[in-house]
Amino acid sequence: MSFFSYKTLRELLFRLDPETAHTLAGFGLKMVPYSPTLLKGVKNHYFIDSPYLTQEVFGKRFLNPIGLGAGFDKNGEYVTATPALGFGFTEIGTVTPEPQKGNPKPRLFRLKEDMSLQNAMGFNNRGAEYMLNRLKSLYFLDYPIGINIGKNKITAQERAIDDYKILLEKFRDFGTYIVINISSPNTPNLRDLQNEEFIRELFKMANGVTSKPILLKIAPDMSYDSAIALCSTAIESGASGIIATNTTVDYFLTPNAKDFGGISGRLLREKSFEMFKVIGKEFYGKTTLISxxxxxxxxxxxxxIKSGATLVQIYSMLIYHGPDMIRRANLELIELLKRDGYRNIAEAVGANYR
Ligand SMILES: Cc1cc2nc3c(=O)[nH]c(=O)nc-3n(C[C@H](O)[C@H](O)[C@H](O)COP(=O)(O)O)c2cc1C
Structure with missing residues (x-):
């Protein structure tokens, strides 16, 4: 049973160009909370309330482990609706210190046959001040929120750390965790900051600014050795977790790919999971991992989860399957946990290593 037929809605949305469809869906998500009755109806349908799925992470209660990945809600505008869609948390952003338009359009593409997306958005967002005001207005919301931060495109590479400092200072008291994004392929040279020297300097600065958990989000396009070295440095320097992975620039994954931007969705699945398994094997038990x-x-x-993820995030497949996939996934997860004799999701985290 479905609250509404996402198949029909998808047919309509897929007739529009992807970014217009996203804006339209976003408008819907912004509007739903204005009708408490509708919001309640949506929640009653999609949200699964179960002690099997609830766990405490970063000192906060997560009602289930499935989060909405960064980049969907760039300005924190949908967070009063996304819990009703069944998500356990949302990562908002990437937010930059100053508002910026992002790259020229078109910059978001559907790779339909591959059930994937390719995007070159380039951190289009309303800036840190807007986000801060938004977060202040959400004081009543008891819902875990990650804040994903990145540098402005026009900020010189040598001054990148200043942008992260501005953002950390701004959000020092907000959200459940903060994510350092240096893994987007769509801000020129951003991924070059994925080096141990920068990471050391960054976390040293960050630890002096806020006591919030700070996580590092990594790209899937590096050697496993480099990824391990990078994450080790981050953890030694005070990172509270690793998010693996961002989109890939491996354009050989499909003949349908453009030669710019990052690929996500089904085409990324294996690459991202292989990288996650390497990270899980190395760091499970030493830090918090999000896949x-x-x-x-x-x-x-x-x-x-069995490979070490405490939490997971979804973006692209939500576009293909609609929110019912979150409800289904949560229900089926409970069945898998019961089948294997677990009473709570936390018991299954890292089960492959025990
Ligand atoms: C349109 C689009 C925009 C994205 N924007 C961001 C972003 O601003 N910051 C970020 O860290 N990741 C961003 N991502 C990456 C996602 O958060 C996620 O890491 C990636 O898409 C892989 O997950 P998926 O296969 O479930 O989509 C974006 C992805 C898409 C498709």
């Missing part, structure tokens, strides 16, 4: 990339059902989620 993201091509996740589309409870089986995927359960595999990632």
């Amino acid at each position: 993201v990339g091509g996740i589309e059902d409870a089986k995927d989620i359960y595999e990632r």
